[in-house]
Amino acid sequence: MPLRPETTRRIDALVADAQSAGRVPSLVVGVVRDGTLAHLTGAGTRPQPDADLQYRLGSITKTMTAVLIMQERDAGRLALDDPLRRHLPEAAAAGPVTLRQLLGHAGGLQREPDGPWWERSPGVDLTTLLQGFSAAKVAYPPHHAFHYSNLAYGLLGGALERITKTPWPQLLRERILDPLGLDRTTYAATEPYAPGYVVHPWHDTLREEPRTDTGAMAPAGQLWSTVADLGRWAAFLADPDPAVLAPGTLTEMCAPVILTDPDTWRGGYGLGIELIREGDRVYAGHGGSMPGYGAMLIVHRPSRTGVVGFANSYTFRSGGLRPLTRQLLGYVLDAEPVPPRPWRPADAPPPADVAALTGRWWWMGSSLDLSWDAATDELIGVTSGGKVSRYAAHGPNRWRGVGGEEHGEVLAVLHDAAGTPVALDIATFVFTRTPDDLP
Incomplete structure (x- = not known):
């Protein structure tokens, strides 16, 4: 340009x-x-x-x-x-x-x-x-x-x-x-x-x-x-x-x-x-x-x-x-700042097991919002403090940090008896769906 x-x-x-x-x-x-x-x-x-x-x-x-x-x-x-x-x-x-x-x-x-x-x-x-x-x-x-x-x-x-x-x-x-x-x-x-x-x-x-x-x-x-x-x-x-x-x-x-x-x-x-x-x-x-x-x-x-x-x-x-x-x-x-990448709607929703991970999670009163980037097939995590991390699939129920504060760390998905994701274990910090579910 x-x-x-x-x-x-x-x-x-x-x-x-x-x-x-x-x-x-x-x-x-x-x-x-x-x-x-x-x-x-x-x-x-x-x-x-x-x-x-x-x-x-x-x-x-x-x-x-x-x-x-x-x-x-x-x-x-x-x-x-x-x-x-x-x-x-x-x-x-x-x-x-x-x-x-x-x-x-x-x-x-x-x-x-x-x-x-x-x-x-x-x-x-x-x-x-x-x-x-x-x-x-x-x-x-x-x-x-x-x-x-x-x-x-x-x-x-x-x-x-x-x-x-x-x-x-x-x-x-x-x-x-x-x-x-x-x-x-x-x-x-x-x-x-x-x-x-x-x-x-x-x-x-x-x-x-x-x-x-x-x-x-x-x-x-x-x-x-x-x-x-x-x-x-x-x-x-x-x-x-x-x-x-x-x-x-x-x-x-x-x-x-x-x-x-x-x-x-x-x-x-x-x-x-x-x-x-x-x-x-x-x-x-x-x-x-x-x-x-x-x-x-x-x-x-x-x-x-x-x-x-x-x-x-x-x-x-x-x-x-x-x-x-x-x-x-x-x-x-x-x-002449570089213009932001144009937002484009996703062509399809993420796979069901990935969609179940999106939304807000909590640890010790602090939030973690997970969203799906269809362009890269990565999960994007944003903390309540504004820190951003990216995760790529790393095996069944496991994601590896590929950018940001959690680069290199493993995000493990924990399920209940029915197979529903109930917690995320990120380097021993366990996030749940409710802010009052404290360890």
């Missing part, structure tokens, strides 16, 4: 203002909704931005490495609580740190590998990277504190190569890029692409930055992409293609592993996914930077709405692009 003209005019103006104030040679932003690029806007002329112009993804690459890890987990070839040393014995100095902790930047590893700044230097191979690894690279015990680690993702990429016996670039192409049609997302820059710059603070000249092959650190930040392709990846993170990753697995990736700011609880990390709280909304995504470039991807998964953006100015990477994309996403969600 396209955005309204007044919405796009406001977006265009905010992007133009940001490009001018931030002194960005080339800035491009896309708004994603319902799986498509709903609006594209850009500013600057060095070069003129468009949907097919490549910029560097930087650390957004990590989200793809994380998906590859989760694919291997779902296939049973690794467990998230495996210690890294199980798959990379040369990293035994990491001690018991696990794949899960590395994915969430909770493993305590230091941020960078040894040697020259890896983002601006020719990369080394995995053997050389591991030779530089020692216990000195472990800054904290796991979960002691959030500590962002590029090194962690270089090691995760190495673990993937060992487990799959496939180079990371090939694995990425076969498992993610080709299935999702991300043809303009590549390991190295492919024309047309935007050169990356540092803008001089006093006389506005440009210094072009090198376009490095980062070698074994590639899983942490190597890739190049376009706003069209990044929009497709944002759509995937909002609502994944089950042929690539199970939706439930992506939901698991978006559950917090650690808070990035325990004082305010406004940010955290899941399994390779950054989480940002803005008021009552939680956004998922990741930022990225490499010398000369900034990138940002942010999605509101419940509404399948996202914003992606690139800049070819290193100084605009975090202080400019990050707040801009958050501002734009909030504006779109406020200006």
